[in-house]
Amino acid sequence: MADITHRRVRTNGIxxxxxxxxxxxLALLVHGFPETWSTWKHQIRGLAEHGYHAVALDMRGYGDSDCPADPASYTILHLVGDLVGLIDALGQDQAYVVGHDWGAEVAWHLCLLRPDRVKALVNLSVPYRPRSPQLKPTEYMAAEHGDGFFITQFQEPGRAEKSFAKYDCLTVLKKFLWVNGPDLLAAPPGVEFIDSLETPDSLPLWTTEEELQYRAEKFRSSGFTGSLNYYRSMDRNWELLGPWQGAQISVPAKFIIGDKDIGWQSFGTKTYVEGEFFKGLVPGLQVLVTDGHHFIQLERAELVTAEILSFFGERSGN
Known part of the structure; x- marks a missing residue:
C-alpha cells in the first residue's frame, strides 16, 4: 500500500x-466496525485508476484519527459533521460517498441531513432504517434479544473493553471476521459476547495475517472505546433525529449486500430490503444482493469496485 499517501486533516474540531x-x-470511503481506512485498499486503487480522488478515512475514535474521550462526542451529528468538514477541507462542494457497516449508517445520514453535499451514494451491508417513533433502539434490542445481544452488551462503558482485553487485538479482529450466522449475534446467558465467538484456525482468502496485524496495531494504540462509543450513542441519536422523522433520502443511491451477511439473515433484513418500504424511503434506490458475507468490499472486491464505478460513472459522465 506504499503508493497510497497519508495525512491528517482538521475537520469538525478533530x-x-x-x-x-x-x-x-472526490470519492469518500467510510469504514465500519472494527475496521480502519485499509478495508478500502482495493476500492482506493480502482477509483483512482478511473479518474477519482479516492479518500479513505479513519473515522473519529479509530486508527490515526483523534479519539475524543467524551462518549457524547460520537453522535450521528458529530459523525456527519466530520464528513462535511472533510469535504470542505479538501476544497470540494460535493463528494461521491461509499460506506460499509457503521460507515454506511453515517453515509445514509449524511445524505439525509446534507443531501447538497453528496453527488451519489453506494452503501454496503447496512440498509437505511427509519427512526422508530416510539421505542429507543436499546429498549427494543433489550426486549427482543436480551442481555447477551452484542449491542446491548456494548452499552455499558468499560464492559466490552474489559471482555476484549482478555484477548490480544489480533484475536479480537479474527473473532469478528467469522461472525457468519444470526445465532452468533447474541451470547448465551451469563456469557460475554466476545467470549462466545470462536477464534478461527485459518483466515478467509480475502485477507492476510499481515493485513490484520496492521489493523490490530492501530487498535492497540487507540483502544476500542472510540469505536464502541458509536453504539453507546444510539439512543442519543434517536433523540437528535426526531425532526427528520419520516424524511426521505433524495440522493441517488445503490445498496449492496451479501446473501451470507449476518445482517441479511437477521432483523428481517431480507424481507425489508426486498420490499417496497425501504425503496420508498430512498426513492430511485438500486439494490444488489450478491454472493458474499459481511466484509464484501474485501471478499468481492472486483465486483464491488465495478459496481461503484458504474453507478458513479452514470451520474458523472465518466
Missing part, C-alpha cells in the same frame, strides 16, 4: 487521518 490516491472528483 484531526482526521486520511489515505488518498488519484486526482479528479
Amino acid at each position: 484531526w482526521m487521518h486520511i489515505a488518498e490516491k488519484g486526482d479528479g472528483p
Whole structure:
C-alpha cells in the first residue's frame, strides 16, 4: 500500500487521518466496525485508476484519527459533521460517498441531513432504517434479544473493553471476521459476547495475517472505546433525529449486500430490503444482493469496485 499517501486533516474540531490516491472528483470511503481506512485498499486503487480522488478515512475514535474521550462526542451529528468538514477541507462542494457497516449508517445520514453535499451514494451491508417513533433502539434490542445481544452488551462503558482485553487485538479482529450466522449475534446467558465467538484456525482468502496485524496495531494504540462509543450513542441519536422523522433520502443511491451477511439473515433484513418500504424511503434506490458475507468490499472486491464505478460513472459522465 506504499503508493497510497497519508495525512491528517482538521475537520469538525478533530484531526482526521486520511489515505488518498488519484486526482479528479472526490470519492469518500467510510469504514465500519472494527475496521480502519485499509478495508478500502482495493476500492482506493480502482477509483483512482478511473479518474477519482479516492479518500479513505479513519473515522473519529479509530486508527490515526483523534479519539475524543467524551462518549457524547460520537453522535450521528458529530459523525456527519466530520464528513462535511472533510469535504470542505479538501476544497470540494460535493463528494461521491461509499460506506460499509457503521460507515454506511453515517453515509445514509449524511445524505439525509446534507443531501447538497453528496453527488451519489453506494452503501454496503447496512440498509437505511427509519427512526422508530416510539421505542429507543436499546429498549427494543433489550426486549427482543436480551442481555447477551452484542449491542446491548456494548452499552455499558468499560464492559466490552474489559471482555476484549482478555484477548490480544489480533484475536479480537479474527473473532469478528467469522461472525457468519444470526445465532452468533447474541451470547448465551451469563456469557460475554466476545467470549462466545470462536477464534478461527485459518483466515478467509480475502485477507492476510499481515493485513490484520496492521489493523490490530492501530487498535492497540487507540483502544476500542472510540469505536464502541458509536453504539453507546444510539439512543442519543434517536433523540437528535426526531425532526427528520419520516424524511426521505433524495440522493441517488445503490445498496449492496451479501446473501451470507449476518445482517441479511437477521432483523428481517431480507424481507425489508426486498420490499417496497425501504425503496420508498430512498426513492430511485438500486439494490444488489450478491454472493458474499459481511466484509464484501474485501471478499468481492472486483465486483464491488465495478459496481461503484458504474453507478458513479452514470451520474458523472465518466
